[in-house]
Amino acid sequence: MKVPTAEPVITINKDQNTGSITNGNLTAKIDPFKNLSFYNQDNKLLLKGYQRNRIDDMTSSVDTTKVSHFNSALNIDSREFKPLVGGDFELKVRFEANQDEKLFGMGQYQQDFLDLKNTKLELAHRNSQASVPFVLSNQGYGMLWNNPAIGDVSFAKNMTEWHALSTKELDFWITGGDTPSQIEEQYAAVTGTVPMMPDYAMGYWQCKLRYRTQDELLEAAREFKRRHLPISVIVIDYFHWPKSGEYTFDPTYWPNPKEMITELHQMGIKLMVSVWPTVDETSSHYSDMKEKGYLIQTERGVPITMNFLGNNGFVDFTNPNAQKYLWQLLKNNYFDKGVDLFWLDEAEPEYTVYDFDNYRYYNGSNLQVGNLYPVTYSKAIYDGMKDSGDNQVINLVRSAWAGSQKYGALVWSGDIDSSFQSLRNQLAIGLNMAIAGIPWWTTDIGGFHGGVDNDPQFRELVTRWFEFATFCPVMRMHGDREPHTEPLSQDGGGKMPSGGPTEPWAYGESAYQIMRHYLNLRVALKPYIKKQMLAAHEKGTPVIRPLFYDFSSDGNAWSIENEYMFGDSILVAPVLHASESSRQVYLPKGIDWVDVFNGTASVGGTTITVKTPIAQIPVFVRADQYTNLKESFMVLQN
Incomplete structure (x- = not known):
């Protein structure tokens, strides 16, 4: 989407020490105390810096009756850079609060309310939390906190305060509009829109923790066809590899991937494969990647940042060379064998310990640039797939930041629990992610943790979730159902157990018949869904809102x-x-x-x-x- 150009109008009043700049329908003004305010085309105040200073003799020439400001002894500035030992700054930016304001967006936080007024949010990614710092106000503006530093924001009753723990600069972007759609489209014009979603992706995606073998996966796919159930995508989850960081199928359990994929394609089913950014220190690529600087480093201690089934480092996707290195492995071992799309798991990344101050990336310290990680992860795979001839890229990813959408990021809400409370959370999350500029969003139908297939209460939950998911951007089943199976072996991909079945027929005949109807409804609605996906692609219009x-x-x-x-x-x-x-x-x-x-x-x-x-x-x-x-x-x- 091309951003229209405009000549800004700049006015400076040296006598009053004031100035303004008008660009389109938005005007920014600075008063004698260096405080910023923003107005729309009707001169309505949208946002004003929170400043509490004394008007003293140094400003005696200023007509204080024309200054929208408090004469205060508090000595609080709206913008505060605090030097840190060793260089750079801690940053706080404050705005006046409007008690009648409603605020939306900001990404996904596990809470069941939509309006974010009077909340405090961590500006950091965690498993099931994605910080996408764009907020839309019912007062007629949107604001992007264009700073990927770790921090927090407080939309409190007395003030709004944005906080970065470590940064080099202040950067935020504001737009105004008469309607939410105007604001959203202007934001999308700046940060990018999603590609056009492929036709197949608008159907039903089948996933579970985890199909352990090639035969298990194919049998599930064949059963869908025997039952004449619509299915577009089937998914191979984690530890289909022999060891983290090998980025290939374990041949013991997946002996002929190309043949398997050919059969899936003949059934009209696309294949998605999970990949993790973790590299086991005993894997064949670890030493090479470490030597080349392609792994995230630590400020103290050894560079082992996850200890799940081995000691692992994370690929540093902020390094362009690391992006190319990793894609080449995925291309050789998956894409060239026919894999259609990738599941970019662990995209926060999910550190064993979230000591944000202890990690350093190619682009800088985690404290300063950490929230960019999922963007660079998606970009690495998007660029690789585009260069390899795929022009409609869509990849499932577990985190996002502003701009992730233009790299084909389909974000899902992480490893959530199986409960109605969690379902309520997902509704709020999906809508706020949409307002934050991420129109492709999905959730694990039934939740990830805790569901028991034959429990009547869980069957009610998964049925209701299935109905909700029919009307989501992507309809995708997943979950770690109970009881677990035993591991197949103590070697390679056989180490991991599997959860119970998640296919629609796993929850009893009554639930199955309901799910069958909603699967058919999803297919019947495809022309309508395609129209909505086109609007998302062309204008950034949220699919759900x-x-x-x-x-x-x-x-x-x-x-x-x-x-x-x-x-x-x-x-x-x-x-x-x-x-x-x-x-x-x-x-x-x-x-x-x-x-x-x-x-x-x-x-x-x-x-x-x-x-x-x-x-x-x-x-x-x-x-x-x-x-x-x-x-x-x-x-x-x-």
């Missing part, structure tokens, strides 16, 4: 956190609590809405009670689009 995105003039829509829009015409109200036989649904004003299960129309601007039997979650279509989508939803009746 809060109600306020499409109905910003409806004040109630800004407060609804348990519903969302799937594209521009379908409203989804997932069932988020156990044994819930009905729930309330708010329908945005300005249009009528049709219940897809009974064809009943309701007036927008009202809250209705909808029954939620186990086979149904409330789904409504804009009345003016119902004719176009009615046939797709008929598959739920068959």
